Amino acid sequence: MDWFKKKKRWDLETDVVVLGTGAAGMTAALAAQTSGASVLLLEKSRLVGGTTAVSGGVVWIPNNHHLAEVGIKDSREEALKYVKRLTDGRTEDALVERFVDTAPAMLSWVEASTPLRFKALARYPDYHPEFPGGKPGGRSLDPGLFDANELGPWKKSLRRSPVFGMTAMTVAEATDWGVFSKPLKLPFKLLGERYAKGLVCYGGALAGQLLKALLERGLEPRLEHVARDLVVEEGRVTGVRVEHKGQELFVRGRRGVVLACGGFEWNRALAAQFLGGVLTHPNSPPTNEGDGLKMAMAVGADLGNMSEAWWCPALAIPGEEYDGKQLHRGDFATRSLPHTIIVNRKGRRFVNEAQNYNDLMKAFFAFEPSAYERPNLPAWLVFDHAYLEKYALMTVMPGQPAPEWLQRADTLDELARLVGIDARGLAQTVERFNGFAVEGVDRELGRGESLYDHFYGDPDHRPNPNLGTIGKKPFYALEVHPGAIGTKGGARVNGDAQVLRVDGAPIPGLYAAGNVMAGVTGGGYPGAGSTIAAAMTFGYLAGRHAAAATGTQT
Amino acid sequence: MPEVEYTTRVGLPREAVWDFVKDMNNWAPYLTGYQRHEVLSETDSIWTLKGDVGVLARVVKLKAHVTEWNGPQRVSFTLTGLNEQVDGDGTLEMTSSGEEVPSGARPAANAPTRQRTFLGRLLDALFRFFFRRMHGPAPVRALPGAGPASQLKFRLRMDAGGPTGPLVNAMLAPALLPAAEDLANKIAAHLENVDAGGGLSES
Numbered sequence: 193m194d195w196f197k198k199k200k201r202w203d204l205e206t207d208v209v210v211l212g213t214g215a216a217g218m219t220a221a222l223a224a225q226t227s228g229a230s231v232l233l234l235e236k237s238r239l240v241g242g243t244t245a246v247s248g249g250v251v252w253i254p255n256n257h258h259l260a261e262v263g264i265k266d267s268r269e270e271a272l273k274y275v276k277r278l279t280d281g282r283t284e285d286a287l288v289e290r291f292v293d294t295a296p297a298m299l300s301w302v303e304a305s306t307p308l309r310f311k312a313l314a315r316y317p318d319y320h321p322e323f324p325g326g327k328p329g330g331r332s333l334d335p336g337l338f339d340a341n342e343l344g345p346w347k348k349s350l351r352r353s354p355v356f357g358m359t360a361m362t363v364a365e366a367t368d369w370g371v372f373s374k375p376l377k378l379p380f381k382l383l384g385e386r387y388a389k390g391l392v393c394y395g396g397a398l399a400g401q402l403l404k405a406l407l408e409r410g411l412e413p414r415l416e417h418v419a420r421d422l423v424v425e426e427g428r429v430t431g432v433r434v435e436h437k438g439q440e441l442f443v444r445g446r447r448g449v450v451l452a453c454g455g456f457e458w459n460r461a462l463a464a465q466f467l468g469g470v471l472t473h474p475n476s477p478p479t480n481e482g483d484g485l486k487m488a489m490a491v492g493a494d495l496g497n498m499s500e501a502w503w504c505p506a507l508a509i510p511g512e513e514y515d516g517k518q519l520h521r522g523d524f525a526t527r528s529l530p531h532t533i534i535v536n537r538k539g540r541r542f543v544n545e546a547q548n549y550n551d552l553m554k555a556f557f558a559f560e561p562s563a564y565e566r567p568n569l570p571a572w573l574v575f576d577h578a579y580l581e582k583y584a585l586m587t588v589m590p591g592q593p594a595p596e597w598l599q600r601a602d603t604l605d606e607l608a609r610l611v612g613i614d615a616r617g618l619a620q621t622v623e624r625f626n627g628f629a630v631e632g633v634d635r636e637l638g639r640g641e642s643l644y645d646h647f648y649g650d651p652d653h654r655p656n657p658n659l660g661t662i663g664k665k666p667f668y669a670l671e672v673h674p675g676a677i678g679t680k681g682g683a684r685v686n687g688d689a690q691v692l693r694v695d696g697a698p699i700p701g702l703y704a705a706g707n708v709m710a711g712v713t714g715g716g717y718p719g720a721g722s723t724i725a726a727a728m729t730f731g732y733l734a735g736r737h738a739a740a741a742t743g744t745q746t
Numbered sequence: 747m748p749e750v751e752y753t754t755r756v757g758l759p760r761e762a763v764w765d766f767v768k769d770m771n772n773w774a775p776y777l778t779g780y781q782r783h784e785v786l787s788e789t790d791s792i793w794t795l796k797g798d799v800g801v802l803a804r805v806v807k808l809k810a811h812v813t814e815w816n817g818p819q820r821v822s823f824t825l826t827g828l829n830e831q832v833d834g835d836g837t838l839e840m841t842s843s844g845e846e847v848p849s850g851a852r853p854a855a856n857a858p859t860r861q862r863t864f865l866g867r868l869l870d871a872l873f874r875f876f877f878r879r880m881h882g883p884a885p886v887r888a889l890p891g892a893g894p895a896s897q898l899k900f901r902l903r904m905d906a907g908g909p910t911g912p913l914v915n916a917m918l919a920p921a922l923l924p925a926a927e928d929l930a931n932k933i934a935a936h937l938e939n940v941d942a943g944g945g946l947s948e949s
Binding site: 354358359375376378380381383384385387388509510511512513514519589592595596 | 916
């Protein structure tokens with residue numbers, strides 16, 4: 193910290209400095225300010241919203257007060273049983289309990305402090321609804337639509353999702369309209385009108401309404417402020433060194449600094465060093481380069497859950513860009529709909545393709561010690577023309593000509609040779625799978641057994657909404673890449689979101705929330721919105737605790 | 747279906763403008779998001795553009811077919827999407843100064859017209875700001891001095907087809923006018939700079 197000792201002058205001073213404008217950062221800023229602290233909210237990019245803004249915007253909160261509205265019962269005990277199983281021993285029970293106990297209170301506080309009014313999604317199941325304590329719906333909550341014009345001049349600064357940012361529909365509408373299984377029935381005229389009016393949905397609606405609440409309280413984020421180092425004085429984090437358009441700024445946080453600046457999925461070196469899987473195609477904004485992780489490490493933070501990410505298979509359309517980088521689209525439904533399978537280079541299926549995206553990816557990383565290789569990388573989505581006739585493939589609507597970026601052949605044998613898959617293996621796999629599809633039971637990998645699988649399937653397809661034969665030529669293949677919507681390893685925290693040292697003591701003045709912190713759900717993904725619910729809960733805890741801290745007053 | 751029209755003044759006689767415009771190879775690189783073009787025949791070519799659709803940038807291949815070559819007044823063409831369900835048409839029209847409309851943008855004659863609210867104008871301005879950030883600044887041009895001058899008018903209509911058409915058109919609409927301005931101004935800047943003995947300058 194010689195650079196600070198030399199300068200010893202703060203350019204900006206406040207009680208609490210929050211880094212990052214995703215749900216974690218904006219919730220932390222709001223919590224700190226409503227608790228009486230002054231706040232500076234700094235954002236690295238030129239847009240507000242972080243990873244949250246490109247997400248589905250759903251929050252997963254067990255035992256929430258909206259469950260009664262949809263007639264679903266829940267309890268603390270059920271939630272704990274369910275989440276603890278999914279953490280796989282990576283998270284202390286006390287921290288899981290802190291999350292489960294605080295999240296419903298945080299939700300009530302957010303609804304009282306912002307324009308946000310959530311709706312419980314009765315039909316959106318937990319990601320393992322059949323596990324003890326799992327639920328068939330209701331824990332995932334939708335933020336609804338938001339008129340971005342309400343942000344006034346800040347409308348232009350709200351980050352938009354490259355996938356959800358153009359179709360303004362609520363999650364409930366998407367489900368009712370059959371967004372995956374009946375894409376041609378979507379009301380595109382209405383969606384065009386909503387787009388022209390400036391309505392946003394999903395993560396844009398969540399981030400937009402959090403931003404609106406901040407703006408109404410006079411708290412404007414400072415964009416393009418890139419935090420580089422934490423300032424430590426006498427063992428306490430007292431501020432942050434920031435770069436802003438070539439200028440160096442020292443920003444003092446008298447009561448604390450909250451790291452809420454995302455994961456490290458776009459930092460290839462960190463990802464290669466820490467992650468348990470091979471991450472080549474992140475689905476998040478490219479600004480998530482591990483800035484917060486590096487700052488935390490530099491001041492001696494203990495780390496946890498470093499091998500984990502919110503894994504998500506990715507598909508890519510060559511030339512399609514977002515923020516100047518090739519766009520990697522998370523695949524949530526294609527692989528769950530009839531007439532598709534995922535195979536490795538031996539032509540074998542290796543996972544229930546309709547499994548939730550986080551757990552599905554772990555099968556891609558299987559390691560074969562004798563060959564010293566990962567047999568399931570690369571992997572391909574293989575499907576037939578019946579799929580293209582009925583369902584959408586990213587931007588390709590049913591009935592449209594097959595795009596040039598899709599590998600195609602009139603026989604499976606030709607397709608296998610074209611792509612580099614063992615032709616005999618593929619033929620055997622398809623023959624076996626077609627038998628399962630006709631019977632309606634996947635006897636090999638259990639696809640189509642879970643309520644979760646059905647949610648992303650075609651409810652009108654019989655006998656199983658996730659299983660359809662592959663037999664109508666031409667046949668197609670598309671590589672499925674290892675992706676993630678964010679990493680979830682980082683600084684370990686206590687129940688007040690204070691960052692811990694290796695000896696377990698908190699680092700005074702330093703907090704973490706969101707993907708920069710060691711994820712409370714360990715390797716698991718309890719349900720849609722688990723990322724954001726944890727981010728907001730620990731942001732809420734961080735903001736309140738920091739605002740109440742004594743800090744450095746001189 | 748989004749349709750726009752933009753007119754700019756060029757400090758050269760229209761015959762000089764026509765000499766440049768009549769060969770598509772001369773001005774194709776000035777199309778917004780230009781990647782490459784391939785000439786198929788005297789009237790047909792394929793343009794590869796990287797276009798903005800909402801918050802995304804996507805590579806679009808369009809087949810351009812010249813339908814009218816009426817020098818020195820007008821070249822008209824149609825556009826057909828090869829990898830996207832989109833088509834359109836456009837006209838580059840040259841008139842001697844004093845014969846035609848003043849410079850500036852306006853909705854095309856048969857395009858739906860509406861009163862522009864303050865918010866609408868503000869949003870247009872913001873859109874242009876971001877358009878410039880993504881596609882670079884507008885060309886710098888000296889004001890045409892005394893002497894022969896002409897008007898260059900560019901009309902462009904694009905229409906997304908298929909079931910998603912209404913949504914895609916809503917996304918395309920804000921991008922068309924800046925694209926029309928870009929092409930007309932870059933052609934004008936090029937001609938004026940060449941006439942002044944320099945090349946196209948941008949800042």
